[in-house]
Amino acid sequence: MARTTFEEISAADFFYRNRDIAGFTNPTRAIFAAVRELVENSLDAAESLKVPPDIYVRLSYANETDKETNVFRLMIKDNGIGVPPRHIPSAFGQVLYGSKYKPKQQRGTFGLGGKMAILYGQITTHQPARIISSTGMSKIYSYKLRIDIQRNRPLILDRKVLINKERWRGTIVEFSLEGDYSRAMPKILEYFKQTAMVNPYANLTFVDPKGRLYKFARATEEMPDPPKETLPHPYGVDVELLQRLIHVTTFRNMSDFLKNHFHRIGEITARKFLEFSNISPSKNPKRLSHEEVVRLMRMLKEFREFLPPNASCLSPLGEKLLKTGISKELEPEFIAVHQRRPSTYAGHPFIVEMAIAYGGEIPRKGSFLIYRFANRIPLLYDEASDVSTIVMNSMNWRRYKVTPDMPIAIATHICSTKIPYKTVGKEFIADRPEVRREIANGLREVARRLQRFLTRREHVSRDRKRLDIFSKYLPKIAEFSTQLAGKEKNPDIKKLLRSVKRFGT
């Protein structure tokens, strides 16, 4: 008789079996994914201290024979906040354990990436990972560990404690993995290049297996304010969240409960809301019945007078940085940047920043050069599925006198406490209506400015042609006229030419 067998698998096992979902599809993608996940963790770690990041990445052949087998040693060193010793094993050896599970703008989103990289290295080489870290205190901790995938637990193979004479602070991660570097190289280099574009305060150094050094030196020490953790917004709540807040709250009345656990609910808003929903301000939240909790959620979504999410917790690039980053990279003839006002989706605040650039080093290739960034990281895959591309393709470009053969680059940056990635591998952003709308409006704004530039350029080009003609023929006409008039001396046409020049430019 047929029987169905049931089994339980751990989260590590789930992502091991479905590592495609996390971006570790094949040796080429995997080596890219490993580098990007670790770099992003390091950037987050330094920024949380508002320290300009110094990140060093080295990819080398572990030994001679490995050159044929495509086995690499990946090492990354940063000057970030460091990991306290008691957290190191789980932070690197246990899936769904980490620091990314709070409502805050961070590059790391799912708390998976670093672990997936180590897991992938382990299943392709069977080598353990080495983690060395210090929070800047008197000791440095060094662990050699593996992930017990079936139990989702770290296996500590070795642990050393070293004296931290120089009070070094940071983290070093090192492990072996199988990868196809030659195929991945263009994407890895592009990743560093674009990361440097939008994080100009970071020093990035990359040494590849051939020993070539790529240095992306910081262009400024000036750092933006780090993103701040925020409280959930009423529009984004569900029953589970309410239950958890009720469970942990130390406040004993609804008024204080609302004011302290939600984003931007002050005394007046709390009072109005409680009136609107017919809930007593002195009611103890822990005494709400199930039905009342459901009703509370519904009321929170229906009440129209909550203030929209304040984006002060976000850390956008800013128009100046975006302009500098792109100009440095592409040296365009023209660039327009625009930062949209904050918006929200599902209770999460987000800000869209756009840039459009023309000419200079931008190639004419029949379609626009597209840059996509989210929380200051570049997205390099699945361009066609990304919401930005969808918006760009549905724009009526002819209206702005723009044709696909023009040398144009477009950059989009979205920052949010929760980037609506479509996949755990953070390849592209889902087509959310609120996000789409913001990108579309931002794009129209910069497209308008490009149109003005193009129109002006057309005029300038026309006038320059006229000037050329004047410059060519005016002297001859002057000569001719002089002779005709029987004069000796040609009139001084320099003044005339100068005024034409002035007019033309």
Place this chain on the structure above:
Amino acid sequence: MARTTFEEISAADFFYRNRDIAGFTNPTRAIFAAVRELVENSLDAAESLKVPPDIYVRLSYANETDKETNVFRLMIKDNGIGVPPRHIPSAFGQVLYGSKYKPKQQRGTFGLGGKMAILYGQITTHQPARIISSTGMSKIYSYKLRIDIQRNRPLILDRKVLINKERWRGTIVEFSLEGDYSRAMPKILEYFKQTAMVNPYANLTFVDPKGRLYKFARATEEMPDPPKETLPHPYGVDVELLQRLIHVTTFRNMSDFLKNHFHRIGEITARKFLEFSNISPSKNPKRLSHEEVVRLMRMLKEFREFLPPNASCLSPLGEKLLKTGISKELEPEFIAVHQRRPSTYAGHPFIVEMAIAYGGEIPRKGSFLIYRFANRIPLLYDEASDVSTIVMNSMNWRRYKVTPDMPIAIATHICSTKIPYKTVGKEFIADRPEVRREIANGLREVARRLQRFLTRREHVSRDRKRLDIFSKYLPKIAEFSTQLAGKEKNPDIKKLLRSVKRFGT
């Protein structure tokens, strides 16, 4: 001083926080996702017994007030294999617990969908789910449960045991959820329609909130052989998998180990492989050192004489079923179907089946009507990102005399032990080179046949025109010739017309 806080979250919590990833993005998508996940589980459950599925789905307003709040009651009843009572709580109330974690062609892939549906219902309505099931024995078990999301454990609120007088076998799942049915309705109906197309042996009944009944009656009792569980193929192994096999194996020598744990390794192949990799056939697998395990993995990937995966474990639709399903739906003038030979990606076997149809009820809409199926389920979202669409868009259609304004429909079906979904929400299939190649070749084959039809059609159309002209003028010419020749009687042209007709059609 800044400090990073670490926390551990459960798998249920992870998917709760990232339910977009699983397809539960908003109330419209969520209600669709809930229906599809449960229907797919029910189809798998009946097919595992090779029993023609009877599936009944009802979506209703839980009560009068809910009409404004968009809260629905979703109930699904099937005649599948049923769930043994000891597994019911975890099978429905614990994420990453289930029956989908084996190498077998199934609709359910991640073992998440049903749980996510229940979880979504819980967080939007706070109502528990009711599960009633029996494996056809003497008892029926009825559970009322919730998911403890933070612990990823089921909370059993109620448990009843009923006498199973009629030896009913199957499962009933019922819960409440918030959803936008009016928006989701077209997709839900399309889902049922397309599911019926490729599962013509299933009875599907759907009752919507307005009480309208949609019945998709089975067209045949004939069912394909159920898919079989298979062994891993050597090309798809990694160190983790080898370690697990070595850990559980009862075989004490490498030869038996290979023959019994891997797909299609027999006595001869095992011997050749062990010679090739210089491993003694009598070596005990449990005595392999770490380095030897890594080397074994490498050798397994390098050895060229392993037989390709046998697709006998797969259950494709078959050309007849595909043709019937599409013809019934679209009533085309022409249809061509083609089943590719089995192929593999990353050690997983897969089969691509294509169909192209022309005319009949297919609308002319400026682009082709595209149907995508995977393991007999329709994919209705993210068409643009799917590998099938990518292939279709890069085909040189003009070569086949096909233009986008023609009334053409294209259907792709892929069956595999592991469909390379890009997302946990099973929205679309990733662009894997092996899969892309198969789809491209399949599409060319059916496109060629369409081209022959179109060419023939053109000839027929041309000849019909000629025939019309003949029919019109021949009698007059006959009259005229008769008069010219001074004859009395017109020649009998019927025979002539008949022969022209024969020639023209």
